[in-house]
Amino acid sequence: MSEKNRQGKxxxxxxxxxxxxxxxxxxxxxxxxVVAVSVAAVLGVAGAIGAVAANLNGDKADAxxxxxxxxGAAGEDGLAIPVGKESAKSTLTIxxxxxxxxxxxxxxxxxxxxxxxAGKGQLxxxxxxxxxxxxxxxxxxxxxxxxxxxxxxxxxxxxxxxDELYRNQPAETEDTFAEPDKLLGLAKKVDGLDTPAxxxxxxxxxxxxxxxxxxxxxxQGNFRGTPTVRFNGKDVFSDQKNPLTPAKLKKLxxxxxxx
Numbered sequence: 001m002s003e004k005n006r007q008g009k010x011x012x013x014x015x016x017x018x019x020x021x022x023x024x025x026x027x028x029x030x031x032x033x034v035v036a037v038s039v040a041a042v043l044g045v046a047g048a049i050g051a052v053a054a055n056l057n058g059d060k061a062d063a064x065x066x067x068x069x070x071x072g073a074a075g076e077d078g079l080a081i082p083v084g085k086e087s088a089k090s091t092l093t094i095x096x097x098x099x100x101x102x103x104x105x106x107x108x109x110x111x112x113x114x115x116x117x118a119g120k121g122q123l124x125x126x127x128x129x130x131x132x133x134x135x136x137x138x139x140x141x142x143x144x145x146x147x148x149x150x151x152x153x154x155x156x157x158x159x160x161x162x163d164e165l166y167r168n169q170p171a172e173t174e175d176t177f178a179e180p181d182k183l184l185g186l187a188k189k190v191d192g193l194d195t196p197a198x199x200x201x202x203x204x205x206x207x208x209x210x211x212x213x214x215x216x217x218x219x220q221g222n223f224r225g226t227p228t229v230r231f232n233g234k235d236v237f238s239d240q241k242n243p244l245t246p247a248k249l250k251k252l253x254x255x256x257x258x259x
Contacts, residue, residue: 065208065209066209067209067210067213068206068207068209068210069210070150070151070153070154070207070210071153071154071156072153073153074126075126075128077213077217079128079210079213079214079217080093080126080127080128081126081127081128081129081149081150081153081158082124082125082126082127083118083124083125083126083127083158083159084117084118084121084123084124084125085118085121085124086124087121088118088121088122088123088124088253088257089122089253089256089257089259090117090122090123090124090231090232090252090253090256090257091123091124091125091126091231091232091233092114092123092124092125092126092229092230092231092249093125093126093128093229093230093231093233094125094126094127094128094227094228094229095128095129095130095218095221095223095226095227095228095229096127096128096129096130096226096227097129097130097131097132097133097142097146097226098129098141098142098145098146098149098165098166098169098177099133099134099137099141099142099145099169099170099172099175099177100132100133100142100172100226100227101169101172102225102226102227103166103226103227104166104169106227106229107163107166108166109246110246110249111163111166112246113246113247113249113250114249115159116250117249117250117253117254120257121257122253122254122256122257123253127158127162128214128217128218129146129149129150129211129214129215130142130214130215130218130226131143131146131211131212131215132215132218132225132226133172137172137173137175138175139175139178140175140178141170141174141175141176141177141178142177143208143211143212143215144177144178144179144180144183144202144205145165145177145183146207146211146214147201147202147205147206147207147208147211148161148165148177148183148187148201148202149161149162149165150207150210150211151198151201151202151206151207152187152190152193152198154197154198154201155192155193155195155197155198157190157192157193160190160191160193161186161187161190161193164186164189164190165177165186168186180202180203183202184198184199184202187199187202229244231244231249231252232256236249
């Protein structure tokens with residue numbers, strides 16, 4: 001066979017392989033919808049946080065066993081994890097996914113303000129957990145981390161463990177949170193959380209069915225992605241020309257507290 005013929009056949013094979021790769025990319029894009037949501041970063045510096053939206057018509061999460069509601073859960077069907085005083089005049093509702101990079105960016109920008117307002121009794125936060133990154137990227141880290149966070153709620157340590165999960169969030173494409181050892185290791189960073197009861201809850205997936213139910217609620221809500229954040233029922237990122245900032249959140253909560 002001549003060198004010219006060999007090169008011709010090689011080029012044909014390369015073109016076929018390239019066409020297959022392009023088709024795989026197109027198929028993946030058809031299955032995943034990316035929605036951009038703008039938010040303001042700390043210190044008044046504007047930043048963009050992307051929210052990755054799942055295929056909301058996808059399969060329901062597969063979780064065996066009965067729904068075990070965590071201690072202190074609130075809201076409709078007991079699917080909210082409340083933080084702060086019930087008497088607070090303002091409520092911040094947050095739908096989030098522990099594998100979601102946009103959620104970690106939101107937490108990094110607003111965490112200190114939220115803690116301050118909740119500590120003063122001026123803001124109640126209701127956390128709702130979703131597992132859409134598991135659907136988009138594959139794996140089970142969103143679900144496993146959510147179960148672990150709810151196990152921390154049983155121990156009265158949800159806020160502290162919640163923050164550790166975001167501080168140690170792996171790359172979106174890495175399913176590190178699917179590893180029990182990783183989740184148990186992070187518990188050691190929270191004073192009093194690393195107990196036999198917590199370890200058993202994480203390893204057995206005690207709240208797996210509850211997490212699945214929470215995610216189903218998210219899918220039914222027609223939310224555009226995570227994080228979805230609402231202040232007293234209003235989507236705080238719906239007005240792109242006048243987005244929420246930590247300073248604005250503080251003023252809203254303080255004004256409401258003063259009546």
